[in-house]
Amino acid sequence: MSDDDRYSVQVTVVKQECKEADEAEIIEEFRRYEEEFLIPPEDALRSVIRKFQAASGQEQSSTFAQPARVEKKVGRFADLGSDDKNVTIEVGVVAYTPRIQMVRGEEKQIAFGWIEDNPWEASDKRERWDFKDWGDHGANLAPSSVVRLEGVSVNEWNDKRSININRSSRVTILREGGPAVPAISDEPVTIVKASEKEGFVNVVARIIASKPDVIVKRDGSGTIDIVRGRLADSTGSIGFLSWVPIEHKVGSLVKIDSAMVKKFRETPEININDRTMIEIFHDKSFASTEELSEPTTVQIADLRNGMRDIITTVQVESWQSRTFTNAEGEERVVRSGDVMDPTGRCRLTAWCEIEPKPGDFLHLTNARVQYWQGSPDLVIDKLDQVSNITDKPWESIDPANHWVDVELTELVSGGSRRGITTSGVIVAVRSDSGIIQRCPECRRVLREDACAEHGVQRGNEDLRLRLVLDNGVSNASLLLARTPAESYLGIDLDAVKSEIVKEGQEGFVAGLRNKLLARNVIINGRALVDEQGAMIMAEEMTFDSTSVEDAAKSVMENWGVVL
Amino acid sequence: MTQQTTRRNARQSAIRIFAQEYSDANLPEEGSGEYDPSFIITKLGAKINRALVGGVIDRLERREGDNGPSYNGHLRDATGGTHRFNIAAFQPELHTDIEELLHRFEAGDRFLMMVIGKARWFESDDGGIFTSFRAEEFCVVERETYVRWLVDTAAATLRRLDAQAASLESDLTPAGLEAAGVPKDLVDGMILAKGHYGEFDAEIYRVGVLQGLHMAMNSSGNFEAAPTESFDAQPTASTEPQQSTVMDGVPFTPTTSSEPDGNVDDVIKTAISIADQGQGVPYDSLILAAVQAGFSRLVAEDAIDDLRDVKCEIIEPRFGFFQILDD
Numbered sequence: 031m032s033d034d035d036r037y038s039v040q041v042t043v044v045k046q047e048c049k050e051a052d053e054a055e056i057i058e059e060f061r062r063y064e065e066e067f068l069i070p071p072e073d074a075l076r077s078v079i080r081k082f083q084a085a086s087g088q089e090q091s092s093t094f095a096q097p098a099r100v101e102k103k104v105g106r107f108a109d110l111g112s113d114d115k116n117v118t119i120e121v122g123v124v125a126y127t128p129r130i131q132m133v134r135g136e137e138k139q140i141a142f143g144w145i146e147d148n149p150w151e152a153s154d155k156r157e158r159w160d161f162k163d164w165g166d167h168g169a170n171l172a173p174s175s176v177v178r179l180e181g182v183s184v185n186e187w188n189d190k191r192s193i194n195i196n197r198s199s200r201v202t203i204l205r206e207g208g209p210a211v212p213a214i215s216d217e218p219v220t221i222v223k224a225s226e227k228e229g230f231v232n233v234v235a236r237i238i239a240s241k242p243d244v245i246v247k248r249d250g251s252g253t254i255d256i257v258r259g260r261l262a263d264s265t266g267s268i269g270f271l272s273w274v275p276i277e278h279k280v281g282s283l284v285k286i287d288s289a290m291v292k293k294f295r296e297t298p299e300i301n302i303n304d305r306t307m308i309e310i311f312h313d314k315s316f317a318s319t320e321e322l323s324e325p326t327t328v329q330i331a332d333l334r335n336g337m338r339d340i341i342t343t344v345q346v347e348s349w350q351s352r353t354f355t356n357a358e359g360e361e362r363v364v365r366s367g368d369v370m371d372p373t374g375r376c377r378l379t380a381w382c383e384i385e386p387k388p389g390d391f392l393h394l395t396n397a398r399v400q401y402w403q404g405s406p407d408l409v410i411d412k413l414d415q416v417s418n419i420t421d422k423p424w425e426s427i428d429p430a431n432h433w434v435d436v437e438l439t440e441l442v443s444g445g446s447r448r449g450i451t452t453s454g455v456i457v458a459v460r461s462d463s464g465i466i467q468r469c470p471e472c473r474r475v476l477r478e479d480a481c482a483e484h485g486v487q488r489g490n491e492d493l494r495l496r497l498v499l500d501n502g503v504s505n506a507s508l509l510l511a512r513t514p515a516e517s518y519l520g521i522d523l524d525a526v527k528s529e530i531v532k533e534g535q536e537g538f539v540a541g542l543r544n545k546l547l548a549r550n551v552i553i554n555g556r557a558l559v560d561e562q563g564a565m566i567m568a569e570e571m572t573f574d575s576t577s578v579e580d581a582a583k584s585v586m587e588n589w590g591v592v593l
Numbered sequence: 594m595t596q597q598t599t600r601r602n603a604r605q606s607a608i609r610i611f612a613q614e615y616s617d618a619n620l621p622e623e624g625s626g627e628y629d630p631s632f633i634i635t636k637l638g639a640k641i642n643r644a645l646v647g648g649v650i651d652r653l654e655r656r657e658g659d660n661g662p663s664y665n666g667h668l669r670d671a672t673g674g675t676h677r678f679n680i681a682a683f684q685p686e687l688h689t690d691i692e693e694l695l696h697r698f699e700a701g702d703r704f705l706m707m708v709i710g711k712a713r714w715f716e717s718d719d720g721g722i723f724t725s726f727r728a729e730e731f732c733v734v735e736r737e738t739y740v741r742w743l744v745d746t747a748a749a750t751l752r753r754l755d756a757q758a759a760s761l762e763s764d765l766t767p768a769g770l771e772a773a774g775v776p777k778d779l780v781d782g783m784i785l786a787k788g789h790y791g792e793f794d795a796e797i798y799r800v801g802v803l804q805g806l807h808m809a810m811n812s813s814g815n816f817e818a819a820p821t822e823s824f825d826a827q828p829t830a831s832t833e834p835q836q837s838t839v840m841d842g843v844p845f846t847p848t849t850s851s852e853p854d855g856n857v858d859d860v861i862k863t864a865i866s867i868a869d870q871g872q873g874v875p876y877d878s879l880i881l882a883a884v885q886a887g888f889s890r891l892v893a894e895d896a897i898d899d900l901r902d903v904k905c906e907i908i909e910p911r912f913g914f915f916q917i918l919d920d
Contacts, residue, residue: 046890066736067649067705068743068808073673076876076913077651077703085701115718170625181716198716200623200631455745457607457645457709458730461686498604500645502749503778505606540690547732548645548707550741563603578740582809585744589751593807 048082112186122149149176165197176205222265225298235261262322272302285311331373333406337399344369347429375449377407404558439504442564448556460496506564550574605642609746612674619722633712637753638783647707653698672801677725743805857896873914
């Protein structure tokens with residue numbers, strides 16, 4: 031079938047509307063819609079007509095006509111008219127009563143109550159109105175709170191005015207009202223679950239370590255006695271810090287109610303205070319202290335700051351030693367190097383004399399984990415923690431080519447890692463991408479020629495690209511430092527500089543957006559993960575070269591779709 | 594230094610979504626705190642604060658306001674639906690780029706675009722919710738990039754369809770849904786969607802998925818053999834009249850020889866009131882009804898515009914779909 035026949039029906043319609051339009055051009059337009067924009071001719075009809083109408087100067091009417099609603103911001107109820115809509119006002123909530131009401135045959139939860147204007151003034155200067163909440167905003171309208179209402183409307187009935195809070199209205203709490211009731215589940219959770227969140231938890235666990243400790247107050251006003259220790263169940267273990275004496279001995283199985291999980295240096299910790307209840311729990315099948323105190327065997331991908339008593343095996347990639355003088359004036363030697371296992375890579379620091387060669391396999395026991403520049407590093411203190419093993423636990427890894435594939439969502443929800451490959455789509459190009467000035471003292475980025483720490487400086491030029499990588503479920507900041515940026519751009523810092531001079535900073539960023547936005551890319555690098563989210567430092571960025579057919583095939587396989 | 598009292602909200606991921614699913618959504622969720630994000634929740638349980646959407650530019654216009662110009666645009670994607678986006682007066686950093694595109698558009702150029710946008714909505718006085726996006730970043734893309742988006746969006750939609758199917762059998766609790774295999778990121782939205790939307794036929798969203806995948810598979814081949822009609826034929830019985838396009842075998846040549854019967858306005862209004870089941874009636878169906886009643890296409894188009902813009906008896910809440918405006 032030729033294009034002429036394919037689109038004949040649509041072409042006839044377009045010709046009726048736009049008598050002067052050239053038939054070949056119309057056919058070409060339908061072909062373009064179908065082949066380039068993937069819109070079938072029947073769907074494209076109206077678009078094409080509009081285009082040819084515009085070309086011939088025929089009047090087009092706007093269909094965007096949604097009258098812009100003007101926001102009315104008032105301080106007092108008295109300033110409101112009886113038919114005001116989209117009102118913004120700050121009020122105090124006096125009462126809130128939920129009720130089920132039938133609305134058009136459907137049960138709907140609505141609520142009514144009283145609000146007062148002028149909430150920051152004395153109560154004799156306030157006016158009280160009724161309100162109805164149609165939008166289930168109860169969580170934000172606690173009695174005695176002060177809130178800002180946006181997008182509410184005035185209702186007048188029998189000469190009495192009231193406020194309607196609609197579903198699209200916005201309620202912002204300015205001052206909390208009654209006691210906030212934290213959602214607590216009474217069910218105890220496993221240690222692993224407890225470690226994942228911050229907030230109140232109940233756990234059943236065995237105390238596997240416990241010893242008194244002392245915290246010196248920062249202001250020098252004295253000390254606080256505390257207890258530090260460790261709790262474990264079959265899913266894992268977690269440190270605890272108690273502000274009250276713990277009467278239960280090591281080995282006791284206890285149920286702990288209303289403890290608080292907090293994170294200290296990335297490591298979750300259970301806080302026990304005078305409101306926490308601890309009681310002996312009986313469960314004969316619960317794992318014994320010995321079982322629970324076994325050091326845990328982990329791989330590099332599972333390392334988290336603050337971990338102790340780890341067993342792991344690594345392959346050495348490089349090794350150096352460094353001599354330094356510590357605060358006490360002693361000369362000390364620290365040895366460190368890059369190590370790998372099949373799940374990734376990290377650094378190993380040794381405070382004892384070991385001189386492994388690249389390619390050696392080291393078996394570590396009782397190792398601990400410390401953060402260094404945002405990445406978890408293994409640390410060993412004594413020689414008896416290390417053994418050089420000759421039986422290869424895995425085929426030697428080639429360090430030049432060791433990137434472990436980690437899906438973005440897994441990466442973002444895990445800990446910091448080195449040596450990873452991940453993929454996603456670029457959804458943002460930050461406008462400060464390009465040339466920056468760094469403080470010569472501390473490498474901080476200078477703002478208006480000044481460093482936050484070292485004042486006005488003549489900066490060192492550097493190049494970086496700041497992007498956001500996103501896979502539709504998770505996202506991470508993506509940073510390309512000078513070397514990977516130069517290699518992606520295919521030009522060096524000086525060439526970037528002259529491009530910015532020519533195009534302007536905005537032009538340079540616009541160019542980046544056109545090249546990068548919405549593109550699927552593959553990143554090699556390392557990831558730093560903390561509460562703020564994840565940041566990936568790319569060592570290499572390439573466009574995903576998977577053909578769309580292959581991508582579509584794998585989607586169809588994955589979801590069992592047959593065309 | 595100001596004290597940082599609250600932890601900054603983590604950036605919301607850009608949901609991949611077809612126009613059809615997004616424009617069907619009418620459940621907003623406002624954050625409670627000052628900086629909490631707001632969302633649009635779709636029938637399939639997607640919780641959308643930010644999205645990555647694409648399509649061919651279908652409309653683009655500048656509007657002058659007191660604070661400067663703002664821009665409205667429509668992107669039409671492979672599902673035939675339209676993503677509306679807006680660039681506000683307070684986003685001057687985007688104005689240069691959009692002006693350039695506006696210039697191309699007004700010169701008659703059409704191109705594929707991708708927009709990263711934040712969900713926003715408009716509530717009409719009768720409680721209808723109309724969804725759109727405020728663009729954060731956008732760019733013109735090659736066909737290949739767009740098709741890859743179609744594939745990724747098809748996958749994301751299939752994932753939601755799968756979760757939605759799993760949710761039918763399970764308790765509407767976070768634990769129940771997770772046990773039924775609903776991915777963590779969809780649990781919240783699924784509960785909200787179930788509580789708000791009535792029963793619906795999720796299969797209509799599969800049509801868009803198939804369309805997207807089909808185009809990817811035929812991407813490098815030629816289009817001659819593409820039987821696109823096969824994907825149009827599946828909607829449920831109840832939506833049949835709205836879904837039918839002008840191409841469903843109805844001859845489109847107006848029967849100018851016969852006398853038109855009745856008033857064209859009445860024909861259009863009657864057609865809307867019969868066919869409207871809450872979603873509005875598509876433009877093409879109205880034209881078809883008018884043509885079958887003996888009016889020319891031009892008369893029918895003018896009448897629709899007139900009813901909407903001058904007489905204000907009908908509204909176009911969603912691009913291409915009309916409803917009677919009853920006050």
